Amino acid sequence: MGTLTHGLGCEGEAVNNLKSGRSLSERYGRYWYKFRRNKLSIIGLAAIIAVIFIALFAPWLSPYPSNAGLFVNFAAAGQAPSGTHVFGTEEIGRDIFSRIMFGFQYSLMLMVVVLSISVAPGVILGLIAGYYNGRGISVVIMRLADVFVAVPPLLLALSVASVLTPSAVNAMLAVSLAWWPWYTRLVYSSSSSIRNEDYVRAAELVGASRWHIMFKEILPNSLGSILTKVTLDCGWVILIGASLSYVGLGAQAPTPDLGTMIAEGAAYLPAQWWISIFPAFAIVVVILGFNLLGDGINDMFSSGIS
Amino acid sequence: MHLNDPIFVQYFYWVQGIFTGDWGIALFTQRNVLLDVQEFLPSTVELIAVAAIIDLLIAVPLGLVAGRYANSAVDNGVRILSYIGIAIPSFVVAVLLQISLGYGTHLFPIIGRLSQTTAPPPTITGLYTIDSLLTGNFGAFGDALWHLVLPAFALALGPIAQEARIMRSAVVENLHSDYTLSEISHGLPERTIALKYLMKPSLIPTITIYALDISAQIGNAFLIELIFNWPGFSRYGLNAMLSKDLNAIVAVVLVAGIMFAVANILVDLVVGYLDPRIRLRGRSGE
Numbered sequence: 001m002g003t004l005t006h007g008l009g010c011e012g013e014a015v016n017n018l019k020s021g022r023s024l025s026e027r028y029g030r031y032w033y034k035f036r037r038n039k040l041s042i043i044g045l046a047a048i049i050a051v052i053f054i055a056l057f058a059p060w061l062s063p064y065p066s067n068a069g070l071f072v073n074f075a076a077a078g079q080a081p082s083g084t085h086v087f088g089t090e091e092i093g094r095d096i097f098s099r100i101m102f103g104f105q106y107s108l109m110l111m112v113v114v115l116s117i118s119v120a121p122g123v124i125l126g127l128i129a130g131y132y133n134g135r136g137i138s139v140v141i142m143r144l145a146d147v148f149v150a151v152p153p154l155l156l157a158l159s160v161a162s163v164l165t166p167s168a169v170n171a172m173l174a175v176s177l178a179w180w181p182w183y184t185r186l187v188y189s190s191s192s193s194i195r196n197e198d199y200v201r202a203a204e205l206v207g208a209s210r211w212h213i214m215f216k217e218i219l220p221n222s223l224g225s226i227l228t229k230v231t232l233d234c235g236w237v238i239l240i241g242a243s244l245s246y247v248g249l250g251a252q253a254p255t256p257d258l259g260t261m262i263a264e265g266a267a268y269l270p271a272q273w274w275i276s277i278f279p280a281f282a283i284v285v286v287i288l289g290f291n292l293l294g295d296g297i298n299d300m301f302s303s304g305i306s
Numbered sequence: 307m308h309l310n311d312p313i314f315v316q317y318f319y320w321v322q323g324i325f326t327g328d329w330g331i332a333l334f335t336q337r338n339v340l341l342d343v344q345e346f347l348p349s350t351v352e353l354i355a356v357a358a359i360i361d362l363l364i365a366v367p368l369g370l371v372a373g374r375y376a377n378s379a380v381d382n383g384v385r386i387l388s389y390i391g392i393a394i395p396s397f398v399v400a401v402l403l404q405i406s407l408g409y410g411t412h413l414f415p416i417i418g419r420l421s422q423t424t425a426p427p428p429t430i431t432g433l434y435t436i437d438s439l440l441t442g443n444f445g446a447f448g449d450a451l452w453h454l455v456l457p458a459f460a461l462a463l464g465p466i467a468q469e470a471r472i473m474r475s476a477v478v479e480n481l482h483s484d485y486t487l488s489e490i491s492h493g494l495p496e497r498t499i500a501l502k503y504l505m506k507p508s509l510i511p512t513i514t515i516y517a518l519d520i521s522a523q524i525g526n527a528f529l530i531e532l533i534f535n536w537p538g539f540s541r542y543g544l545n546a547m548l549s550k551d552l553n554a555i556v557a558v559v560l561v562a563g564i565m566f567a568v569a570n571i572l573v574d575l576v577v578g579y580l581d582p583r584i585r586l587r588g589r590s591g592e
Binding site: 291 | 389390392393394395397398401405409410521522523524525526528529532533543544546547548550552555558559562563566567
C-alpha cells in the first residue's frame with residue numbers, strides 16, 4: 001500500500017507539470033470547475049456579490065436613504081413590518097430595511113480596511129521569518145507574533161478599542177492589531193518548508209536575490225492558503241466588528257451599523273422583535289456567504305483527489 | 307506610581323507588582339485588582355468549563371457520525387448545523403435562547419447565577435456547582451446548574467460547529483486509511499472500529515482546535531456575560547474597558563494570556579497521550 005501512495009504522489013507531480021504547460025485560460029477554467037463543483041460555494045459567491053452590490057448602491061437602492069443618518073420620525077416609531085416599511089421601523093422611526101443596506105457599507109469597509117492593514121505586514125513578516133528560519137530575526141518575529149496570538153482576538157480588539165476613543169476608525173485599527181500574527185504564522189509555516197525545496201535552492205544557485213526568492217519563488221506557492229484564509233477571515237472580521245459595536249466600542253451613532261442595531265433593538269425584544277432580528281439575519285447572511293465562499297476557494301486550491 | 311520614571315523602569319515595577327501580589331488599584335471597584343480577579347474569575351471559569359463540556363459532548367459524536375456516514379443525509383444535516391453555528395454571532399444566539407427558552411416557555415432562568423430564593427453556597431472554590439456539592443446542598447447545585455445551561459450553550463455553539471467540522475474531516479481521512487481497511491477486512495464489529503480505532507486518531511486535530519477555542523472563550527464570554535447578567539470576570543473586564551480602567555484591563559488581558567498558555571500545555575500533554583508517535587519520539591530523545 002505504501003508503494004501505491006508513493007505512485008499516486010508521482011502522478012500528482014506529473015499532472016502539476018502538465019498544468020504549468022497549459023494556457024492561462026485553461027488553468028483558470030480548471031479553478032472555476034473545481035469551485036463550482038460544490039453548489040454551496042456558488043450560493044456563497046452569489047450572496048457576497050449581492051451584499052457588495054447592495055452596499056455600493058445603497059443610496060439609490062434603499063427606499064428611505066435619509067434614514068441612514070440623523071433622522072427622526074416619531075410618528076412612525078416602532079412599526080411592524082408592512083408594505084411601506086418592509087422590515088418595520090425602529091424606536092425613533094427609521095426604516096430598518098434602509099439602515100441594513102447602509103449597515104452593509106460599514107461592515108464591508110471594516111473588513112476591507114482590517115484585512116488590507118493586517119494581511120500585507122503579516123505575510124511579509126511571515127516570509128522573512130520563514131526565509132531566515134532559525135536565525136535571530138525569525139525568532140524575534142515569531143515570538144512577537146506568539147505574544148499577540150496568546151490573547152484572544154476579540155479580547156485584544158476590545159481592550160485596544162477601549163483604550164483609544166471609541167470610533168469606527170479606531171475599531172478598525174484595534175481589530176487589525178489582533179489579526180496580523182495569524183498570517184505571519186500561516187506564511188511562516190509554509191515558507192519555511194518551501195524554503196528547502198529544490199527550485200528555491202536552484203534559484204539561489206543561479207544568484208537570485210533574496211527578495212526575488214521571497215516574493216517570486218516562495219510567495220506564489222503559499223498564495224492558495226493565504227487566499228483561503230483571507231476569505232474565511234472576512235466573516236470573522238465582520239463578526240468581531242459587530243461584537244465591538246454591540247458593546248458600544250465600534251461605530252458611533254448615527255452611523256448605521258448592524259452590531260449597534262442589534263444591541264439597540266435587544267431592549268425592545270420580544271414585543272418589537274423586528275428591530276434586532278432583521279439586522280441579526282443580515283449579519284448571518286454576510287458571514288455565512290463568506291464562509292461558503294472560503295470553502296469553495298479552499299476546494300479550488302486543494303489537490304482535487306478527495 | 308513612579309510616573310516620573312522612564313517607561314521601562316515603570317514596566318519593571320509593574321512586573322515586580324505582578325509577582326508580589328500588587329496588581330494596582332482598579333478605579334471602579336477601589337481595591338486591588340488581584341482581589342477582583344479572585345472574586346470574579348471563578349464564575350467565569352465555571353461558565354467556560356460547562357461550555358467546554360457541552361462542546362466536547364456534542365461536537366465529537368456529531369463529527370464522528372457525520373464522518374462515518376459521509377455524504378449521507380445525517381452528514382448534510384450536521385454540515386448545515388455547523389454552518390449555522392459558525393454564522394450566527396454568539397450574542398444573537400444568547401438573545402434568541404433567552405427569548406425562546408427563558409422568556410417564552412420559562413424553562414430556564416434568564417439572568418444570573420442563582421435564583422433570588424436560593425442562598426449562595428459558602429465560598430470554597432468560588433464555583434457554585436462544586437461548592438454546593440461539597441457542602442451537600444443539592445438544591446443549590448441544581449439551581450446553579452439550571453442557570454448555567456443557557457449561557458454555556460450560547461458560548462459553546464460556535465466552537466461546537468467548528469470542532470464538528472474538523473472531527474468530520476479527520477474521521478473521513480482515517481476511514482480511508484490502510485489500518486481501517488484491514489480492521490474491516492478482519493471483520494471487527496462496526497462499533498469497535500468507530501469508537502476505538504476511528505475516534506482516537508481523529509481526536510488529535512479536534513483537541514488542538516478545541517483548546518484554542520476554550521482559551522478564546524474568555525473573550526467570547528464578554529458578550530454572553532453582559533447579556534445574561536453573569537457576575538463574572540468577563541463582565542468585570544467589560545466594565546473596566548468601558549470605563550478605561552487600565553489596571554483592570556491589563557489584568558484581564560494577562561489572565562487571558564495565562565489561560566491560553568495553560569490550555570496549550572494541556573493540549574500538548576493530551577495529544578502526546580493520544581498519539582503514540584509523539585510519545586515514542588519524546589522517549590527516544592529525537
